[in-house]
Amino acid sequence: MLKNIIFDVGDVLLEYRWKDMLMKDYGMSEERAIQVGMTMFNDELWCGLDLGNSLEKTICEYEKKYPEYKKEIRWFLTHGEKMHVNRPDVWKKLHELKQMGYKIYLLSNYSEDLFNKHTKGASFLDDIDGKVVSYEIQKIKPDPQIYLYLLEKYQLNAEECLFFDDREQNTEGAEKVGIPAITVCSQKQLLMELEKILCGNK
Numbered sequence: 001m002l003k004n005i006i007f008d009v010g011d012v013l014l015e016y017r018w019k020d021m022l023m024k025d026y027g028m029s030e031e032r033a034i035q036v037g038m039t040m041f042n043d044e045l046w047c048g049l050d051l052g053n054s055l056e057k058t059i060c061e062y063e064k065k066y067p068e069y070k071k072e073i074r075w076f077l078t079h080g081e082k083m084h085v086n087r088p089d090v091w092k093k094l095h096e097l098k099q100m101g102y103k104i105y106l107l108s109n110y111s112e113d114l115f116n117k118h119t120k121g122a123s124f125l126d127d128i129d130g131k132v133v134s135y136e137i138q139k140i141k142p143d144p145q146i147y148l149y150l151l152e153k154y155q156l157n158a159e160e161c162l163f164f165d166d167r168e169q170n171t172e173g174a175e176k177v178g179i180p181a182i183t184v185c186s187q188k189q190l191l192m193e194l195e196k197i198l199c200g201n202k
Contacts, residue, residue, distance in 0.1 A: 004103045004105060004156050005105070006107050006179070009108040010084075018076075039066055052138050055078075080118070096198055105129060105156075107146065142173025142176075144173065159178060162180050164181070166185075
């Protein structure tokens with residue numbers, strides 16, 4: 001029986017506007033925005049932030065590695081509050097699930113700086129029963145240890161949980177430790193899945 005619903009945060013409870021941030025807020029061309037963004041996100045330094053590495057130290061390492069994008073990368077990483085877009089419709093469903101008696105948890109790969117900026121004032125934090133964020137334990141999905149840590153910390157039975165994440169590798173990681181999971185492809189799809197639970201069809 002389903003008792004616990006576990007949510008990733010990025011592209012699940014909120015979405016990212018990183019390209020618009022670089023284009024509209026910073027003023028670069030779409031081509032350069034994509035170059036800068038992919039350079040940052042595809043480098044192991046980005047995973048290092050999720051593992052809890054220092055923001056300033058990481059920025060300096062990026063600057064040394066990619067001097068041609070030095071100014072843009074520093075601006076981007078110090079203006080993380082501009083990066084996300086809230087999903088209030090999803091938060092409303094989450095609140096309804098909480099009111100129905102489901103336990104709500106977060107399991108997310110995030111740096112401390114961005115997690116704090118992106119969840120500041122977010123109403124879903126009032127509904128959660130617990131959270132595990134990668135920077136806190138220096139483990140990132142799909143490492144089995146991060147899922148097991150959540151289960152152990154809150155004494156959850158894997159088969160009584162359902163996990164939502166936007167990356168297939170992360171939902172597969174959950175399923176490998178026995179947690180049923182759904183890959184989120186869009187906000188519309190997520191809302192439909194949550195409505196099924198609310199209507200008792202899960």
